[in-house]
């Protein structure tokens with residue numbers, strides 16, 4: 001059967017192609033000396049593709065290919081299974097599309113194709129999966145796909161995976177999909193679902209303006225917006241060979257954002273990324289000793305001439321191939337160097353281009369990705385990793401990614417600006433919250449409340465020390481409404497009576513639960529509570545109130561004051577902190593009530609654990625720090641709110657809770673501290689060994705049928721899976737552990753010093769901001785990255801008791817926020833968990849606190865040691 005190739009080249013309405021390679025070449029040659037360049041695409045004509053294939057088969061220096069091939073060969077089945085993590089059943093697929101961008105020779109791809117064929121239950125008359133190879137050259141697509149079809153692989157794909165080609169550029173292919181090109185026969189609806197999902201969520205969350213999306217009267221849906229009404233088909237995109245490296249970094253993120261992956265339905269992207277390996281290794285990879293890469297690159301020059309109408313336009317003898325790894329930018333650069341002065345004449349354009357001797361003409365950039373670069377790319381591309389595979393030499397990674405229903409943009413994402421009245425000011429990420437931050441936190445709240453709490457649990461208390469779940473649905477909008485009414489001197493949103501039930505939650509003394517600070521009195525009988533629907537209607541009205549306030553600030557009808565900004569900051573962070581509180585309550589019922597987070601592919605624990613177990617560990621267990629003077633807190637005096645009237649200044653102001661003010665300096669003596677928090681594995685050994693009888697079973701563990709498990713929001717997992725995650729347990733028990741091990745828990749300034757130096761934060765890829773819905777192993781303490789990394793996604797206990805600091809003044813807006821807890825029973829915790837939003841986890845002045853014997857909050861800890869002679 002002839003191979004089916006779809007021509008996706010886009011043409012403008014008058015028939016002139018919208019993509020003009022000749023023009024791109026001429027534009028690149030027209031640049032000043034030192035900036036001249038040619039389109040990289042010139043390397044991939046028919047001959048170029050074959051020369052590239054030669055590199056991959058005969059030049060072992062080009063390690064990228066071998067590394068990726070090794071991963072695909074060893075893990076194809078696991079990758080395919082992870083691509084289908086969203087569906088519960090195995091193999092029963094219908095109408096699935098796998099699209100490979102820049103498919104090339106298909107040798108590596110064949111491992112995935114075979115993996116897919118093994119995943120499909122039985123051969124059918126119509127293959128449930130269609131694989132599309134997209135590339136630039138029709139004849140090469142015919143050849144490579146034809147070879148697959150004629151081979152044994154083709155026979156094994158029969159009735160399971162159909163193979164087709166799409167000829168065109170990446171942009172052509174994406175346009176083709178957007179225009180409904182992948183709709184198969186009468187399987188309608190695929191394309192429209194794509195386009196809806198793509199437009200609704202494809203943009204960066206920070207740039208989305210959903211102000212018009214809510215009527216204010218309808219309770220929101222827990223479904224991700226794009227999932228509504230979409231067809232059952234899945235789209236998997238593959239982009240292998242580190243080809244994304246040919247895009248400049250920012251363009252790579254925009255490209256990923258533009259991919260038509262729908263959030264929350266199981267669409268995936270399999271992306272190959274080369275690491276920021278050693279300079280020598282990278283330079284050799286792109287300039288092998290037998291000259292394969294040189295021949296490949298020089299063919300680009302010939303193709304340039306041919307494209308401009310003269311095969312001999314560039315005399316190869318007058319050009320050399322030069323390559324260089326720009327380590328500062330983590331980018332390999334490939335150039336033609338003119339080895340004499342020369343003039344190139346482009347007859348068709350009647351143009352001449354002169355080159356001086358040694359002048360460089362860039363043909364290719366290959367951007368490399370450190371860990372931080374990779375996470376930055378994903379966050380900016382509005383994607384999250386589901387799974388990752390690394391080759392045995394740790395040089396190259398394949399990432400499986402999905403478009404999450406919610407994600408938090410990087411705090412320093414270029415572009416977020418605060419609109420204050422009519423003016424636009426650059427923002428601090430810890431300032432007056434942008435409207436988009438509200439929409440994001442509300443999406444999180446909807447997902448946690450409506451998506452994870454089944455109706456049967458609404459009137460249940462997942463933990464004894466807190467209220468029933470329904471209370472929190474009402475508490476958040478009530479708290480917000482009370483503060484907005486006070487701020488704006490306006491009536492409460494109806495029903496006003498909610499303030500008597502929902503104003504304040506409870507946080508009783510763990511030892512004597514009758515001891516509790518003032519709180520609202522809640523109904524005792526189930527029938528006396530407002531209904532969920534009534535509460536959601538109320539919530540929608542209060543949210544609309546916030547949106548109206550932003551409208552008024554933007555139009556200038558209301559002038560931003562520091563008090564308005566503070567109330568918005570406070571109520572936003574209050575909501576985000578409650579989302580985390582609710583989650584640590586709900587985890588106690590995960591597997592027996594709580595539903596897992598919808599729209600996020602469930603982790604494939606065994607394969608994740610394999611990669612965690614294989615990850616490198618620090619050479620030394622501890623690092624010495626200090627002596628040092630460290631500043632804690634920040635200056636944010638609420639009493640100055642009324643005198644600070646400059647809108648530009650207000651927009652720049654960093655807000656915090658009352659206990660973060662004022663900035664203060666402390667001296668820290670020299671001490672040693674462990675690179676990583678105590679892990680489940682370490683704590684389990686202690687619990688069942690020398691610590692027996694000395695500590696309690698952590699509330700984050702549960703024994704099921706005599707087997708110890710670790711709780712996750714997906715239900716308990718075996719201890720072996722979570723072995724290297726930081727343990728979550730009470731201060732008292734971790735403190736006992738530390739003492740028995742000859743150390744202690746660090747003080748607040750000590751832990752802050754460690755974090756300042758080594759914790760990478762959300763920007764650095766830390767496990768915060770719901771990148772994952774579970775902890776992961778810590779990554780701090782490795783030589784690569786100079787020790788910087790993440791603690792795995794937990795808060796950490798300190799030995800510092802929460803107390804008044806000099807200059808403390810209780811908040812006028814919320815006097816009891818800290819004051820109610822200056823009872824000597826609460827320890828400061830720092831950092832953030834996997835569920836903490838980045839503006840909280842990354843604000844170094846932020847402090848949280850819990851009672852020493854409170855076992856539920858997501859807090860772990862690490863051991864510090866005093867040094868002799870100190």
Ligand SMILES: C[S@@+](CC[C@H](N)C(=O)[O-])C[C@H]1O[C@@H](n2cnc3c(N)ncnc32)[C@H](O)[C@@H]1O
Pocket residue numbers: 040041044049052101102103104105108134135136137168169170171239240241242243
């Ligand atoms: C580095 S090769 C990788 C090939 C293959 N994916 C692999 O991993 O071996 C890049 C591939 O992308 C194709 N390509 C490059 N630029 C393209 C573009 N703008 N649109 C479509 N394909 C492109 C090339 O033809 C080539 O097959």
